[in-house]
Amino acid sequence: MKTETEQNFVEQLEKHQNIVHKVCRLYTNNYDAHNDLFQEITIQLWRAYPKFRGDSKFSTWMYRVALNTAITLYRKSKRTITTQDFDGVAFKMKSEDYDDTEEQQLKILYKAVHQLNDIEKALVFLYLEDKDYREISETMGISEVNARVKMNRIKKKLRTILNP
Amino acid sequence: MDGLDLLKKDWNKQEVVSKLSAKDILPMLHKKSSSIVKLLFYISVAELFFWILVNSVPYFVSDTYRARLDTVYSDTLMIGLTIFGYAVILLFIYLLYTSYKSISVTDNAKRLMKSIIRTRKIIKYYVLYNLIMVGISMIIGVYYSFHTDPNAIEFLEKTGDKGMMILIAVTAVFTGVLILIIWLFYRLIYGLLLKRLNKNYKELKKLEV
Numbered sequence: 001m002k003t004e005t006e007q008n009f010v011e012q013l014e015k016h017q018n019i020v021h022k023v024c025r026l027y028t029n030n031y032d033a034h035n036d037l038f039q040e041i042t043i044q045l046w047r048a049y050p051k052f053r054g055d056s057k058f059s060t061w062m063y064r065v066a067l068n069t070a071i072t073l074y075r076k077s078k079r080t081i082t083t084q085d086f087d088g089v090a091f092k093m094k095s096e097d098y099d100d101t102e103e104q105q106l107k108i109l110y111k112a113v114h115q116l117n118d119i120e121k122a123l124v125f126l127y128l129e130d131k132d133y134r135e136i137s138e139t140m141g142i143s144e145v146n147a148r149v150k151m152n153r154i155k156k157k158l159r160t161i162l163n164p
Numbered sequence: 165m166d167g168l169d170l171l172k173k174d175w176n177k178q179e180v181v182s183k184l185s186a187k188d189i190l191p192m193l194h195k196k197s198s199s200i201v202k203l204l205f206y207i208s209v210a211e212l213f214f215w216i217l218v219n220s221v222p223y224f225v226s227d228t229y230r231a232r233l234d235t236v237y238s239d240t241l242m243i244g245l246t247i248f249g250y251a252v253i254l255l256f257i258y259l260l261y262t263s264y265k266s267i268s269v270t271d272n273a274k275r276l277m278k279s280i281i282r283t284r285k286i287i288k289y290y291v292l293y294n295l296i297m298v299g300i301s302m303i304i305g306v307y308y309s310f311h312t313d314p315n316a317i318e319f320l321e322k323t324g325d326k327g328m329m330i331l332i333a334v335t336a337v338f339t340g341v342l343i344l345i346i347w348l349f350y351r352l353i354y355g356l357l358l359k360r361l362n363k364n365y366k367e368l369k370k371l372e373v
Contacts, residue, residue, distance in 0.1 A: 002190060009193070010186045017189075021180045038184075040199060042192040044269050051270060061270070068269050068276050071364050073199035075357075102170060109171045118360070119367040122273065127168065128175040141274025146371045158167035 009049050012058045013042065019062050019129075020045075026121050027070040029114065041069045064139050067125065071118045105162055112161045120154055127151055200357060201267055201280060207353070208260055208287045215294045216253065249297070256290045277365040284354060291350055295343045302339045306331065 002010070013020075020041050024034045045065050052061055113124055119140070126136045133151075137144040222229045263283040269276065309316040310328075320327050 006190065006193060010189050013189055014184065014186050017184055018178075018180055022175075022178065039192050039195055040197060042189060043195060043197045044199070046193045047197075048269050051268075064272070065269050068271070068273055069199070071273060072276050072280065072361055073201060073269065075198055075200050075203065105167075105170060106174055109167055112167075113171070117367060118364050119273075119371075124168070128172050130172075130176075139272055140368065141272035142368060142371050150371055155168050158171075162167045 005049070009046060013045065013062075016059045016062055019059060020066050022129075023066045023070050023125065026113065026125055027074075027118070033076070037070060037074055040074050041066045044069045044073060060135075063126070063129070063131070067122050067139065071122055108162060109158060112158055116154065116157075120150070123147065123151055124154060200361065201264075201283075203357060204280070204283060204287075205264060207357075208283075208290075211287060211291060212253070212257065212260075215290070218294075219249070252293060256286065256293075259286050260290075274365070274368050277361055277368065280361060281358075281365060284358060288350075288354070291346075295346060299339050299343060302335055306335050 020038055021034075023041065024037045028034045028037050045062065048065055052058070113121065116124065122140060123136060126139060131139070133144045133147050136151075137147045140147065142150075224230070260283065263279065263286055267276065267279045267283065271279070310320065310331075311317075316331075319331075323330070
């Protein structure tokens with residue numbers, strides 16, 4: 001039987017699950033690994049939930065726990081070693097919104113982002129999620145200036161990949 | 165369009181194909197975590213018990229060892245050392261406990277990594293302390309043998325200084341190899357376990373330069 005707290009938590013997670021899926025998409029490269037990480041993030045969120053005071057938004061709080069789990073706590077299980085080309089396993093692109101060149105570029109970009117290291121991925125993720133540099137620096141524990149500098153380097157790197 | 169801008173445009177349009185329902189999520193809450201903190205915790209508890217066992221089992225299983233220790237324990241120095249040993253174990257248990265309590269998944273990434281690394285360091289010092297104690301025990305053991313064991317005394321009378329040198333050399337090499345093997349084994353376990361964390365922590369530290 002589920003308790004009221006469990007119910008509240010599950011409802012919130014169900015509503016905001018997209019955030020966790022996006023993190024999993026960035027840090028894993030196959031379906032099993034995606035589900036494995038999703039589960040670990042859920043466990044960590046649930047464990048930290050008693051300390052969630054509600055003074056920040058549930059989604060904001062989720063970013064931190066999800067990223068921390070992905071880059072620090074998560075231990076890749078044996079299952080994740082199996083390689084399977086990751087290409088939109090859990091997501092679909094609205095290809096009608098793009099012309100052929102853009103769609104091609106997007107594929108290259110996703111591939112390039114996947115090749116970044118864990119920290120760079122985290123910065124890119126927060127940037128894509130429209131977080132400002134203050135929030136990025138607070139989540140990662142680095143200064144705002146350094147977050148900005150690093151982001152600029154990543155942007156440059158991706159630009160070079162797109163236009164070699 | 166800038167690379168990341170194009171990505172951002174698409175990113176916000178992403179839709180999860182296989183959305184999970186509350187029914188799918190609920191069982192996940194009670195699944196076992198496979199996080200490195202949990203594994204680190206198990207390893208530290210195992211190490212605590214391992215070294216306590218290493219230090220106390222011979223006392224209970226070997227009569228000669230117990231008899232020898234009982235004579236040795238009449239010495240005030242040995243009693244002092246034993247109390248010191250237990251105090252150190254208690255100190256490590258306390259340090260590990262507070263260190264684990266300070267690991268919070270809601271901290272920022274750098275602080276979280278730092279607190280995990282600090283916990284690992286405490287375990288490292290505990291192992292190091294025990295290895296040093298193994299070395300010291302060996303030296304004390306050999307010293308007492310020279311003075312109390314009739315076989316050792318007889319051997320020394322026959323061989324003189326040369327015999328003593330051989331005994332010291334053999335003990336030193338044996339202790340050194342033993343400590344080295346345990347240390348390498350330990351480095352391997354933690355090296356594998358925390359490889360990714362250390363890499364990411366270094367990467368974050370690099371950003372500060």
